[in-house]
Amino acid sequence: MTTQNTPSAPYMRDGYLIDLAERLRARGLPADRVETTVTDLAAHLEESGAEDAEAEFGPADEFAAQLVPDTGVRAPGAADRPDATVETWRWTADTYVDEKLLNRFGDEGWEVERVDAIGRFVSHRDLAQPQRWEYRRELVTRGREGLDERLAPDGWEACGTWVIYAWFKRPRAASLGPGARVESPPPVPERSRFFSRKFYVLLAVLALAVAVAGVSAAVGDGDASSGLGLVVGMFAGAGTVVGLAWALQMWRGRRP
Template structure:
């Protein structure tokens, strides 16, 4: 294998792409140039730049460093603060391109001329998504992602302030990918307390009136409690 592909493989591994995927990708690219008869650098460009574009799509867990280099950042926030966070990061130049299957905001920031973005979240009512989008369009809002009965809209700040919307010194990409509010934690704690109380009550009754052993019951109860907490997250972020 040529130096180019060795270098590319190393860069992709460093970007967090799984080894199996790196081997398949590099093998495929080697087959490509074997067939085209071109030099790898001529076909794919410099290894570092090519690895960035490939790694951005292939890495399952993107680090803040690779995100800021590639201008791409995938993140989420709970329902209580998502609109506020969207506007905060929109002011830093992050443009949401879509909301993915996991409920994450897939965002991009122009490396050369980042612009400010504004966001709003709307409930899709009886009028439907299309009518909602048409109603907001005259004010410059365009859909940028949907989640069950919610629709997210973005608007370039340039629509209202013109060239002043350009950001001259954008801050680096945030290291975090998940933003949870105090209300989320409070709700989780309350739910946990309720589950614990119910489990304890049922446990006392069961151990008193049935032959179920305490240890088996508590193991089951712990698994059930964890599942319930997982369900809380789904409720707030994914199934809303």
């Protein structure tokens, strides 16, 4: 059931928001997303005390184009097609900095389409109307039953999963209005890998533990060249450190 037949909707008293809702539907935005978006805008107007919605958000047709560029829901794989109006970028980061960087690049207009098989964020940016995005990460070690439904009312949409994490995105246009448009987007970053010092320290600790365990096992075997002792030691050391690293990542991924 669409909001057009729901007179109790809080925005039905505002002609601008009614017009905006119709334009969003015409651009292909699903009815539930229209309801959520326009209701959030109505709440913003009420909280801010703004009396003129058009002065706050701009003309309804232009604002609808900012909220839903072109055709509402982007076709699958659109970010991978060569297109003069869209630029793409694949990048990766460790879990110490990924959420921070996602929001940083989201402010530059980068929208994550998905996370590929090797953990890279497949991102694209609309060159004609770049918009700001925000992101959050959730731990999904026990499955994601109900997670999408719990976050959807606040506008969050799943944009990728890898190992024990899921990432969600939402456009900032609903809260920032015209300010969500990136007027002068910076160029595509030259780097594609972003690893923190903590990540490199973790790798160094892992390598050291494996080396120490391997040497200890070989010496304990009575033969420094014993391949069996070295291999057993390496596996023992690696298993211990990997277990600790996994526990650390699990702890870091928890949200209050």
